Amino acid sequence: MRRLRPNLIPPLEHGERAIYWLVAVLLMLGAVVYLGFTVAQVFETYRTGDYTEGTIELLNGSLLTLMLAQVVYTTLNFLETGHIQIEPVLVVGIIAAVRRILVIAALLSTHAEENLALFRQAMTELGYMGAITLALAIAVFLIRYRKKEVS
Numbered sequence: 001m002r003r004l005r006p007n008l009i010p011p012l013e014h015g016e017r018a019i020y021w022l023v024a025v026l027l028m029l030g031a032v033v034y035l036g037f038t039v040a041q042v043f044e045t046y047r048t049g050d051y052t053e054g055t056i057e058l059l060n061g062s063l064l065t066l067m068l069a070q071v072v073y074t075t076l077n078f079l080e081t082g083h084i085q086i087e088p089v090l091v092v093g094i095i096a097a098v099r100r101i102l103v104i105a106a107l108l109s110t111h112a113e114e115n116l117a118l119f120r121q122a123m124t125e126l127g128y129m130g131a132i133t134l135a136l137a138i139a140v141f142l143i144r145y146r147k148k149e150v151s
Helices: 004-047 051-081 086-111 116-150
Strands: none
Touching: 004 051, 051 086, 086 116
């Protein structure tokens, strides 16, 4: 069994790299398709005259596309270096939290008067998203500070 193990490692490593490449390509294709879908949907919404809803859709779709692109970047970076870097992953988390904050704020601006319970729930979620964003930003700052300190 010990003789077989070293012989299995290179094919498994190639398989792992192939999976990462496939995931990166699929994510990039998904990002491009989703961005196209978002643009088409936004134009359709603008055509009907609902500019607020169209802008919310544009914001939501654009930020989701940026998140997908950042995951692709992280995957490609792993393929080049062989190491997962945490900073791009944290950036995806920040983009996700900010995306949700902006979408909630936009929805509140149009639907806040309708339901007090919905307003309270949205405000609670905004508080959580703000705390998450702050924590992730501090983590990015600490990582960058540590890199400067080491260099």
